[in-house]
Amino acid sequence: MKIHNTRGGRIFDAANYVFLSLIGLITLLPFVYVFAGSFATEAEITRRAFFVWPEQFTMGSYEYIFATPAFVRALVTTILVTAVGTLVQLAFTVTMAYPLAKKTLRGRNAILSLVVFAMVFSGGMIPTFLLVKDLGLLNSYWALILPAAINPFSLIIIKNFFQELPAELEESAKMDGATEIGILWRILLPLSKPVLATFALFYAVGIWNDFMSPLLYLSDNSKWTLQMYLRQVTAASDLLGTGNVDPNYVPPEQGIKFAVIVVATLPILIFYPFLQKHFAKGMLIGSVKG
């Protein structure tokens, strides 16, 4: 259908296109500034209020941070915790989703109700903190992984996915004498690769971006993750009366802060095309379910 466009309509269209383009650019501007600044000299950052292209390129800020043990430690820690955490969380979710996909399993409905209840109600910050403390997980990286091991919503979607797979696949494997664990490992998991990749990404972003768990559970600053390190680097100069920042910490030059922000953002930007595609779907599924 071709909508006849009036003159007013054309003016509106033009204004709308310009306006939306501006919105897009403004969204991007902080990154561009920080990215450019991370390659600029300190003198240039101080002299020029704002720029999107450095006059003089330098890798100085990156050389500096990658020579800083605390930064490298935080980066390596975060990569490892994210990798291990994603695998652990995915394993917990899949192993629970598979039996729950069997309608004939007794106790299934009761367990599903408890899972849904846990989506709505939670113990809250303090009781969870006390539990982690009583389990002896304070200052352990497991505290960043285990409390969020299963996202109830992901669990239910993966369960539904297993339920939809044709039953014949499993039955023939059973004839050949495979156990349920063998079926899950050799037949269902290879079939579910795209779905599992989506949820792996979901968990990975959650762990990478998590600030609250390390803040609550890692008081030892030699164990800090990248988000904690970033926060110390960028916020130390801001008179925080909130604790958790070492009062003797001397804030670094601006260029260093820029470089740390870029490193913390980069993995998200690299995976962004996948994220955009899969998360948008996930959000719509969520809205259908309510």
Add this chain to the structure above:
Amino acid sequence: MAAPVIDSLAGERTRRTAPAPRNGGRFSVHFAHYKWLYLLLLPGVVYFAVFRYAPMYGVSIAFKDYVPFLGVNGSPWVGFRNFEDFFANPDFPRLLGNTLILAFLNLGVAFPLTIILALLLNEVRLSILKRTVQTLVYIPHFLSWTIVASLSFLLFALDIGPLFQFLNNSMGTHIDFLSDPAWFRPLIVLQEIWKNTGWGTIIFLAALSTVDQDQYEAAIIDGAGRFRRVWHITLPAIRSTIIVMLILAIGQMLNTGFEQIYLMTNALNREVADVFDTYVYFVGITQGAYSYSTAVGLFKSLVGIVLIFGTNWLAKRFNQSGLF
């Protein structure tokens, strides 16, 4: 991929027929047949028991005087004393005020902006422009609050921040965005807009894509202009989506994101920055008042539940489809 998942959520299908014990058989036989499945179920069940349900039981310390070495069970009951202390504390009205003001600013500014942005995007017929803008405005959603806060610290910093310098050079103002309490709330709302407005449009755009195109044609024949079509056709068509999202937003009203507020809080803006979530952290974790802060958290959750049921009831009263 989306469609089959939606289908499967809508209705459970019984396609799979297991070859053995159905309901009614002896449990030991059933269990023996399904032992591998029960084994697989075990880690998940333990997870839910330990990390989801034990903390719910732990909420009972809100009614106790929690002493760490006595544990949750051993600590003495004190009834509603923690709640009474909280309501009598001058912090209470301040927290309530700060939380509500931020919540209403987000509802009143960020929420309508999301709808407006979705409507504007929906009017775009140049699909390359639409997709490019969408790609750009979705990005900030995936960044951590630490990065958002860090970007704010750099852009708004006193003396050296680009925004400070720009305003200082062009208007001679001298605004300390990061410490001046008056700027705390605008900054929080601005961050929220930057981070989540773009992403929030997804749901409205999905609703907008289902609007019946024939109605527009009929409206054009009747001589309705662009704005009248939006007002009389587009908006009514997505009304139920708007109401559902509004109910959800109101239910989440007291959940002013902990990470965001915590990161933007400093010694100078505490007076306006403190909200329930960060207060629970400061009083509970840094000062060790576990029972008292659990009571504060419980109060907040209860009000949240009342809000979501209340809004739902109101929506139904005004003849709109509610959430449940």
